[in-house]
Amino acid sequence: MTMLQVSVVVPCYNESEVLGAFHSALIAALEPTRQSFEICYVDDGSSDRTRRQLSELAGTDPRVRYTSFSRNFGKEAAMLAGLRMSRGNAVVLMDADLQHPPELVPRMMELHRHGYDQVVAQRDRAGESALRTALSRVYYRLVRRCMDVEVVDGAGDFRLLSRRAVDSVLSLPESNRFSKGIFSWIGFDTASFTYRNVKRAAGQSKWGGRNLLNYGIDGLLSFNSRPLRLAIHTGLCLFLSALVYALWIITNVALYGVDAPGYTTLMTSVVALSGIQLATLGVIGEYVGRIYHEAKNRPHYVVRETDTSRAAFPVGGPSSAAFAQSRMES
Missing domain, CATH: 3.90.550.10 (Spore Coat Polysaccharide Biosynthesis Protein SpsA; Chain A)
Known part of the structure; x- marks a missing residue:
């Protein structure tokens, strides 16, 4: 033919x-x-x-x-x-x-x-x-x-x-x-x-x-897989930022006797970190779900x-x- x-x-x-x-x-x-x-x-x-x-x-x-x-x-x-x-x-x-x-x-x-x-x-x-x-x-x-x-x-x-x-x-x-x-x-x-x-x-x-x-x-x-790598980079940046911020607070308290920030700073940090963690889990979940879908081989x-x-x-x-x-x- x-x-x-x-x-x-x-x-x-x-x-x-x-x-x-x-x-x-x-x-x-x-x-x-x-x-x-x-x-x-x-x-x-x-x-x-x-x-x-x-x-x-x-x-x-x-x-x-x-x-x-x-x-x-x-x-x-x-x-x-x-x-x-x-x-x-x-x-x-x-x-x-x-x-x-x-x-x-x-x-x-x-x-x-x-x-x-x-x-x-x-x-x-x-x-x-x-x-x-x-x-x-x-x-x-x-x-x-x-x-x-x-x-x-x-x-x-x-x-x-x-x-x-x-x-x-x-x-x-x-x-x-x-x-x-x-x-x-x-x-x-x-x-x-x-x-x-x-x-x-x-x-x-x-x-x-x-x-x-x-x-x-x-x-x-x-x-x-760049979204997963982006999550790693974001986590590292937040860790370094938190470390610098903690050192700044300790220095101010030691040198000037300034009180550590209270409720507002703590809640802002918790909410921001929680949001980033949920977004990161969502990205990981998307990749895991795709692996699961491929494994079924329908x-x-x-x-x-x-x-x-x-x-x-x-x-x-x-x-x-x-x-x-x-x-x-x-």
């Missing part, structure tokens, strides 16, 4: 309002390239008509394939499932909300033909609130200082990966996945270009403030149905053969 030239992986979660428009726009962008392609949709446990629409698309267009999860496992799991489904020499990752313009895909394919293993479409900050823009810039500056890999502001999941880049991503076994860091970690020659940020065509964003905060914490903890997701097999898998996971294959792939 001839290898497909391009696979487009599209994670979906409650995108029934925009899915039809997205599919039409994507087909219109891909067909003029005259390259063989497939579209791999992954339904991340949607509660609307998304799964039914994907089933209908797969039934009418042989270039469409889909997988549906038994529940919502998150976008990282959906992207992983899509990469495992893909068969093309190049794989494009994009969202279904039309914030990733399908008309940019041919440009990404052209850059790939020039020898790049990764082509990143990097959005600008047009249309975002000043607060969100400022917080994003501060976060990415912090990430660049803390993480062991380079993560660029605006460089998200909208990108093209060569087959060897995809194989490298799939070879990484961790359960707590942070794709932006993984894409940077695997390396390879990378090209990027900037496009103007656009609003969702329909529906609501799934990335509220709480989700963005948790995703940011995942990014900070997934690729380095599959990243459970498949409800696919375009090739509509029968639901058992509650505990896929059939034994599929589960073994999934474990070999992961």
